[in-house]
Amino acid sequence: MTSPLLTPAAVQRRRTWWHSGVLLAVLVCAVYLGQRHWPVVRSGAGQLAVADEGWLLVGATAAVATWLCAALAQQGAVAERLPGGRLLAAQFAASAANHVLPAGLGASAVNLRFLMRCGLTAPRSASALAVKGAAGALSRAALIAVLAAACPGVLRVPDVPVVAPIAALGAAVLVAVVLRGPLRSRCGRVAATVLADIRAVHSRPQRAAALWGGSLAFAAAHSLVLIAVTRAIGLPLSPVRVALLYLAASSAAALLPTPGGLGSLDAALAFALSTTGAPAAAAASAVLGYRLLTVWLPLVPGLLVLGVLIRRRAV
Template identity: 70%
Template sequence: MTSQQYTAAAPVRRRAYWRTFASVTVVLVAVLLAHQHWPVLRSGALRLAVADRGWLLVGAAATVLTWVCSSLAQQGAVARPLPAGRLVAAQFAASAANHVLPAGLGAGAVNLRFLMRCGLTAARAATALGVKAAASALVRGALIAVLALASPGVLQVPRMPPVGLAVLLGPAVVVALLLASPLGPRCRRALAAVRADIREVHARPSRAAALWGGSLAFALLHAGVLIAVTQAVALPLAPAEVALLYLAASSAAALLPTPGGLGSLDAALALALTASGATADAAASAVLGYRLLTVWLPLVPGLLVLGWLVRRRAL
């Protein structure tokens, strides 16, 4: 490696080190908290063991459909047609990889490689991932607003401290500085290419419907998994309240760079459920059931599909 290549790669390595450090730290804190609250987790697991099997099957079916909806949204973000079977397999593999690497890097890497194997350039593949992520964020925000209006008093919005405000405004400040820097012309050309790709996708009604419909169904189905689990363990919360709590907790947990939200999402969900009136063991059983259906049961099959896609050179 030349000195110039080493210098260019150094910031990437530093970011990877910090992300790994943050991920390991959050996971260790989660393990310590689990050890401290082991009696509550044990009682939650026992409650889950005698839960309603019918509702758990409903949650499992909703989990399977999330991969189909993720495939639909990804196709909607790309103008050219993608192979349907391999696309669904890639989403299944990406969900498994997302629980191995921090902050969504696994899913992003799998999908980026898949799109490039389908003939997209690296820039267009990255744009497609960005379009899908932006649609997902906008859909989640709209759902939170609608459900908050439908269920007033369920979601308590805390006062924003200066540090939290700086985190939210940070990306906008960085973008403004980049546009004003010597890199501004290059950034503006990149943004123009992104806008062109977005217009091309939305010029096709079928693609736009797939993008927004798939993103909406994906968020609703994940909320539906948690609703099914809460019904299975007889947690006394209305489905709309559970959906609102899930969307808010998962959005907050996304700010912490852990693999698949491990630790951060669990804590946020448990805190949200208990704050809404659920007992500690009921909240723990609901979170454990949600994680069982969405993470632990599909993890090994997802990794096997990932290996199969790599061997078939689909990634």
């Protein structure tokens, strides 16, 4: 509640200073990240300078398409109509924020604030993010299953010790014991909200098509970025195999809560490409090219867009 001693002009000035401070913090973060990782950006740019420019352009186009696909999937996760321009800008900003905070917290925070600014309540905004995340995970799993059938022998199921399912069962029992009383009731209300949103979205064919089509296209576009980079540097791997390796490696890297999968995804991708016969140097160049197109080149512009959205109170 605003103090009665403050005039409306003073309140507005306070808000302006607060938003300007947040914008300055975002800019400082952008400069810090750019300075810290500048050797990586410079060396990667040097290696890609001799690559095929046509394929790099294809990869850059696919990287831009990932933001469009994310916007489409986010629109499909809610029944209400979202403002298209701000929705796309929010996805661009969310992709940058996702590389600053761990485990997707940056993207989730930006999208949560955006949906709330669009008039959705906090529970419904969180529910929309859960619906989008579930659709993305299921779409990725479906693509992995299809591509694994097309490339038999590429993925190998690891041997699981007998103790692993026993430990999983014990963890499930422990969770069931912990989630009791008020906490269980609260979880039940959250689940009811998510299920209600799922029914509302799938009762409208256009929203369901946007949700699932955008989720599938998002994973496919990221795969296309890596495929284009491998083609640009002349890595002799089939596009289907590269897509399968990317989807499997990114799914495994998601288990490690690093910002945007930095480090974990790079290592998983390089290892996956190397195990299929790619030279280590070429695999490293492919991963670096993928990171340049999806992270380093759009990072500072994305953070600038985030600052503008914060300044305009769109998130």
